[in-house]
Amino acid sequence: METCVLDERSVCKEAVFARFFREQVKTLRHFLYYRFGDMERASDVAQEAFAALWQHCDKVPYERAKPYLYSVAYRKMLKVKAHEKVMLTYSKNGNHETESFESPQFLLEEKQFKERLLRAIANLSDAQRQAFLMHRVDKLKYAEIAAVLGISVKAVEKRIHLAMLALKKTLTEFK
Numbered sequence: 001m002e003t004c005v006l007d008e009r010s011v012c013k014e015a016v017f018a019r020f021f022r023e024q025v026k027t028l029r030h031f032l033y034y035r036f037g038d039m040e041r042a043s044d045v046a047q048e049a050f051a052a053l054w055q056h057c058d059k060v061p062y063e064r065a066k067p068y069l070y071s072v073a074y075r076k077m078l079k080v081k082a083h084e085k086v087m088l089t090y091s092k093n094g095n096h097e098t099e100s101f102e103s104p105q106f107l108l109e110e111k112q113f114k115e116r117l118l119r120a121i122a123n124l125s126d127a128q129r130q131a132f133l134m135h136r137v138d139k140l141k142y143a144e145i146a147a148v149l150g151i152s153v154k155a156v157e158k159r160i161h162l163a164m165l166a167l168k169k170t171l172t173e174f175k
Helices: 014-036 039-055 062-090 104-123 126-136 142-149 153-172
Strands: none
Touching: 014 039, 014 062, 014 126, 039 062, 104 126, 104 153, 126 142, 126 153, 142 153
16 A cells, blocks of 8 residues: 555544544444454454554555554454454463452352353344344434444344344343
Protein backbone atom coordinates (compact mmCIF):
# COMPACT_ATOMS: atom_id res chain seq x y z
CA MET A 1 0.00 0.00 0.00
CA GLU A 2 1.50 3.34 -0.94
CA THR A 3 1.78 6.25 1.43
CA CYS A 4 -1.26 8.50 1.66
CA VAL A 5 -1.01 12.27 1.26
CA LEU A 6 -1.63 13.99 4.60
CA ASP A 7 -4.74 16.12 4.14
CA GLU A 8 -7.34 17.61 6.49
CA ARG A 9 -8.91 14.17 7.00
CA SER A 10 -5.69 12.26 7.55
CA VAL A 11 -5.89 9.72 10.35
CA CYS A 12 -2.38 10.85 11.36
CA LYS A 13 -3.75 14.14 12.66
CA GLU A 14 -4.47 13.82 16.37
CA ALA A 15 -7.80 15.64 16.24
CA VAL A 16 -9.02 13.50 13.34
CA PHE A 17 -7.82 10.30 15.00
CA ALA A 18 -9.42 11.27 18.33
CA ARG A 19 -12.75 11.99 16.62
CA PHE A 20 -12.52 8.75 14.64
CA PHE A 21 -11.74 6.86 17.87
CA ARG A 22 -14.76 8.36 19.67
CA GLU A 23 -17.03 7.54 16.73
CA GLN A 24 -15.84 3.95 16.29
CA VAL A 25 -14.66 2.53 19.62
CA LYS A 26 -18.07 1.53 20.99
CA THR A 27 -19.20 -0.04 17.74
CA LEU A 28 -15.93 -1.93 17.33
CA ARG A 29 -16.07 -3.23 20.90
CA HIS A 30 -19.63 -4.46 20.40
CA PHE A 31 -18.69 -6.05 17.08
CA LEU A 32 -15.90 -7.99 18.79
CA TYR A 33 -18.06 -8.89 21.77
CA TYR A 34 -20.86 -10.15 19.57
CA ARG A 35 -18.46 -12.24 17.55
CA PHE A 36 -16.49 -13.69 20.46
CA GLY A 37 -18.57 -13.26 23.62
CA ASP A 38 -16.04 -11.62 25.96
CA MET A 39 -16.30 -7.86 26.63
CA GLU A 40 -12.98 -7.51 28.46
CA ARG A 41 -11.02 -9.10 25.65
CA ALA A 42 -13.09 -7.21 23.09
CA SER A 43 -12.03 -3.94 24.74
CA ASP A 44 -8.39 -4.99 24.81
CA VAL A 45 -8.39 -6.03 21.16
CA ALA A 46 -10.22 -2.85 20.12
CA GLN A 47 -7.52 -0.82 21.86
CA GLU A 48 -4.79 -2.81 20.10
CA ALA A 49 -6.51 -2.29 16.74
CA PHE A 50 -6.62 1.47 17.25
CA ALA A 51 -2.95 1.40 18.25
CA ALA A 52 -2.15 -0.47 15.03
CA LEU A 53 -4.13 2.09 13.01
CA TRP A 54 -2.22 4.93 14.66
CA GLN A 55 1.07 3.16 14.01
CA HIS A 56 0.25 2.77 10.29
CA CYS A 57 -1.79 5.96 9.85
CA ASP A 58 0.49 7.23 7.08
CA LYS A 59 -0.34 4.15 4.98
CA VAL A 60 -4.12 4.12 5.58
CA PRO A 61 -6.26 6.74 3.85
CA TYR A 62 -9.15 8.10 5.91
CA GLU A 63 -11.72 6.39 3.67
CA ARG A 64 -10.13 2.98 4.40
CA ALA A 65 -9.56 3.54 8.14
CA LYS A 66 -12.75 1.81 9.30
CA PRO A 67 -12.34 -1.36 7.18
CA TYR A 68 -8.66 -1.48 8.14
CA LEU A 69 -9.55 -1.14 11.83
CA TYR A 70 -12.15 -3.91 11.70
CA SER A 71 -9.92 -6.34 9.81
CA VAL A 72 -7.01 -5.75 12.20
CA ALA A 73 -9.32 -6.21 15.20
CA TYR A 74 -10.87 -9.36 13.77
CA ARG A 75 -7.48 -10.94 13.05
CA LYS A 76 -6.20 -10.03 16.53
CA MET A 77 -9.28 -11.55 18.17
CA LEU A 78 -8.85 -14.76 16.17
CA LYS A 79 -5.28 -14.98 17.49
CA VAL A 80 -6.54 -14.44 21.05
CA LYS A 81 -9.16 -17.18 20.63
CA ALA A 82 -6.58 -19.60 19.23
CA HIS A 83 -4.31 -18.84 22.18
CA GLU A 84 -7.22 -19.42 24.59
CA LYS A 85 -7.84 -22.85 23.12
CA VAL A 86 -4.22 -23.78 23.70
CA MET A 87 -4.33 -22.40 27.25
CA LEU A 88 -7.56 -24.27 28.07
CA THR A 89 -5.94 -27.50 27.00
CA TYR A 90 -3.21 -27.11 29.59
CA SER A 91 -4.92 -25.12 32.34
CA LYS A 92 -6.12 -26.36 35.69
CA ASN A 93 -8.82 -24.97 37.95
CA GLY A 94 -7.57 -22.06 40.04
CA ASN A 95 -8.69 -21.22 43.54
CA HIS A 96 -10.44 -17.87 43.71
CA GLU A 97 -11.54 -16.81 47.15
CA THR A 98 -14.52 -14.51 47.45
CA GLU A 99 -15.48 -12.56 50.53
CA SER A 100 -19.22 -12.68 50.93
CA PHE A 101 -21.92 -13.38 53.43
CA GLU A 102 -23.53 -15.90 51.10
CA SER A 103 -23.10 -19.58 51.77
CA PRO A 104 -20.26 -21.29 49.93
CA GLN A 105 -22.83 -23.54 48.25
CA PHE A 106 -24.76 -20.52 46.91
CA LEU A 107 -21.58 -18.84 45.69
CA LEU A 108 -20.51 -22.01 43.91
CA GLU A 109 -23.90 -22.43 42.24
CA GLU A 110 -23.96 -18.78 41.22
CA LYS A 111 -20.47 -19.01 39.75
CA GLN A 112 -21.36 -22.20 37.88
CA PHE A 113 -24.55 -20.63 36.52
CA LYS A 114 -22.72 -17.52 35.28
CA GLU A 115 -20.03 -19.65 33.66
CA ARG A 116 -22.65 -21.83 32.02
CA LEU A 117 -24.60 -18.80 30.78
CA LEU A 118 -21.51 -17.13 29.30
CA ARG A 119 -20.39 -20.41 27.76
CA ALA A 120 -23.89 -20.97 26.33
CA ILE A 121 -23.90 -17.50 24.77
CA ALA A 122 -20.39 -18.04 23.41
CA ASN A 123 -21.48 -21.39 21.93
CA LEU A 124 -24.32 -19.85 19.94
CA SER A 125 -23.67 -19.51 16.23
CA ASP A 126 -22.22 -16.15 15.23
CA ALA A 127 -25.51 -15.16 13.61
CA GLN A 128 -27.58 -16.13 16.67
CA ARG A 129 -25.18 -14.49 19.14
CA GLN A 130 -25.09 -11.24 17.18
CA ALA A 131 -28.87 -10.98 16.90
CA PHE A 132 -29.47 -12.09 20.51
CA LEU A 133 -26.97 -9.64 22.02
CA MET A 134 -28.10 -6.75 19.84
CA HIS A 135 -31.65 -7.37 21.07
CA ARG A 136 -30.91 -8.11 24.75
CA VAL A 137 -27.87 -5.93 25.43
CA ASP A 138 -28.29 -3.01 23.03
CA LYS A 139 -32.09 -3.16 23.29
CA LEU A 140 -32.50 -2.87 19.52
CA LYS A 141 -35.80 -3.75 17.91
CA TYR A 142 -35.96 -6.56 15.37
CA ALA A 143 -36.31 -4.07 12.50
CA GLU A 144 -33.21 -2.18 13.66
CA ILE A 145 -31.22 -5.40 13.93
CA ALA A 146 -32.38 -6.41 10.45
CA ALA A 147 -31.21 -3.07 9.06
CA VAL A 148 -27.79 -3.33 10.74
CA LEU A 149 -27.21 -6.93 9.66
CA GLY A 150 -28.75 -6.50 6.21
CA ILE A 151 -31.27 -9.34 6.65
CA SER A 152 -35.04 -9.60 6.91
CA VAL A 153 -36.98 -9.11 10.14
CA LYS A 154 -38.12 -12.75 9.88
CA ALA A 155 -34.49 -13.88 9.78
CA VAL A 156 -33.80 -11.85 12.94
CA GLU A 157 -36.84 -13.40 14.65
CA LYS A 158 -35.64 -16.87 13.71
CA ARG A 159 -32.08 -16.25 14.94
CA ILE A 160 -33.25 -14.88 18.29
CA HIS A 161 -35.79 -17.69 18.68
CA LEU A 162 -33.13 -20.34 18.03
CA ALA A 163 -30.74 -18.59 20.42
CA MET A 164 -33.40 -18.55 23.14
CA LEU A 165 -34.14 -22.25 22.60
CA ALA A 166 -30.44 -23.13 22.83
CA LEU A 167 -29.98 -21.05 25.98
CA LYS A 168 -33.11 -22.48 27.57
CA LYS A 169 -31.97 -26.02 26.83
CA THR A 170 -28.49 -25.41 28.22
CA LEU A 171 -29.70 -23.61 31.33
CA THR A 172 -32.55 -25.99 32.18
CA GLU A 173 -30.03 -28.82 32.16
CA PHE A 174 -28.21 -26.88 34.88
CA LYS A 175 -31.01 -27.33 37.44
